[in-house]
Amino acid sequence: MKRFAVCGVSKRAVGMFIKPMLETFSETSELVGMLDPDVKRFALCKEDFPQIAHVQEYDESQFHNMVKDTKPDVIIVTGRDDTHVKYIILALEYGLDVMTEKPMATTAADCQRIMDAEAKSKGRVTVTFNYRYSPFHTKIKEMILEGKIGRITSVDLNWYIDTYHGSSYFQRWNRMRKFSGGLSIHKSSHHFDLVNWWLDQTPEEVFAFGARNYYGEESVHNPEKKDGRVCATCDVKHSCSYYSRWNSRSNSFTVQDDHIESDKGRNESYTNYRSDQCIFDSEIEIEDTYTATVRYNQGALLSYSINFSLPYEGYSLAINGTEGRIETKEIHAPSRVPFPFDEQTIDYYPLFGSKEIIHVVKRDGGHGGGDPVIQEDLFMGPDPARPYEILSGSRDGSYAVATGEAIWRSVKEKKPIHINELLEKTSTKV
Incomplete structure (x- = not known):
């Protein structure tokens, strides 16, 4: 039985790794730990999969505790892209194997750091380019x-x-x-x-x-130059071609996509996370x-x-x-x-x-x-x-x-x- 711990309880973590581990490969694979800065993600994951109610939860700063407590064989890295390098290198320092979603890191320099760490470790990195x-x-x-x-x-x-x-x-x-x-x-x-x-x-x-x-704010499709809007409460969203193309005024139809959270209400329940920020914000x-x-x-x-x-x-x-x-x-x-x-x-x-x-x-x-x-x-x-x-x-x-x-x-x-x-x-x- 191979033991897995997950760093970043994202949609990709759940759909690509946790679900198949529990439903298809449970005879050879066991989830022993989950690490994420947002405790709500643990609750939502365990709501979907009650059989992992016992799996221990860790804050983003508790990687060392997680490894000590759960003794994983493999670390799965599926958090926000910029967090990948931290957990990949920590795992390699413990001699653990790593599975990471793409991209492996967000800069070439951090990729080089990962390769250097792997060269000194008995652990190996797999990038899941599906x-x-x-x-x-x-x-x-x-x-x-x-x-x-x-x-x-x-x-x-x-x-x-x-x-x-x-x-x-x-x-x-x-x-x-x-x-x-x-x-x-x-x-x-x-x-x-x-x-x-x-x-x-x-x-x-x-x-x-x-x-x-x-x-961005200079888009020819921007109905109004204004920062900080979100689709849920935007008062000009029906003048936005992007919103109107995929949403009805009554919200009577939905669009499915492998890459995007389909349950908006559930998605927005994460702490400090929104997937409906305005595509015309000046910070883009x-x-x-x-x-x-x-x-x-x-x-x-x-x-x-x-x-x-x-x-x-x-x-x-x-x-x-x-x-x-x-x-x-x-x-x-x-x-x-x-x-x-x-x-x-x-x-x-x-x-x-x-x-x-x-x-x-x-x-x-x-x-x-x-x-x-x-x-x-x-x-x-x-x-x-x-x-x-x-x-x-x-x-x-x-x-x-x-x-x-x-x-x-x-x-x-x-x-x-x-x-x-x-x-x-x-x-x-x-």
Whole structure:
């Protein structure tokens, strides 16, 4: 029986780790401790899962007490992004293994601190990049490994976030760079890890442009320049296009999303936490639009873009190689798409030959069917039948974060950024 303690009782902690631990992997996994600055999160979690009523609770400053009392084998880190580095390093100092959600940290310097701590520890870090586990993404990896497109020369990846999901980041703590690292880290690190894994190459240099086009006080959609509003009590919310698109005047319909708390009343019951802050507040400091070029150590080039305020959600991908090309396009959250769309396939174009259309066997579960499979690897160990590595480690987490930081720094400094220079600037923060 492996013993787990959780640092940060977030929605991700409950849905991604605690629930499957209790309902699917209970014969081999035990939750022994929970740490969070907000006692209300403990109560809500235990309300959902009465079988953990006995699990001990700890304040954010009581990590040492938790380890001493509960003797965990693994620490799960799922709090606010900027808290990850603290608990990962503390766990490694105790020689404990760590599972952390993405991003591993919010700066490249803190990622380097984690790698340095891991090098001195018997503990190991796993970053739970579940995008790797989507059936479409694993199929693409297998095609690349089979040599279907030869040596990869370039990748085009365009990611689209709709007005519902995109605006949610600007209603929460994510909108402050000190908490999230900005969306090129909090969100895009998922995408950079996926590309890094497909390529099996290391990103070296980034040049990017970015802007805040949709959110903040200067937005063309702001009905009134005024700070401090929240949707629940806002007197101009029905003049707000973002609010009106997804809410009726009578609150008679709701919208579901994997990334956002669906029960607003429950969500707002957390201490000092709101997910309906105004998306037009002047304190918003992060970008909502990026385009970037990334150069890799073996010659591949990535052309990447992301936009956080679009009419629909999904992505468009093309991978070019010396022997051919792979294309795919996915639409996410179909219930929020107001038009018909084609089923996702993978289109394979040999450089000299006929096109093939590949229909991938789909799976149920979050993140395109990836969540149940990564949970098996996390709680049962990697699938021995899989012929390639898929779980991410601290190096993977570091390069994903460092690429995201290089993007926003390139935007601010208007110059190319070398990724290894960011990683070498080790923070002295305690």
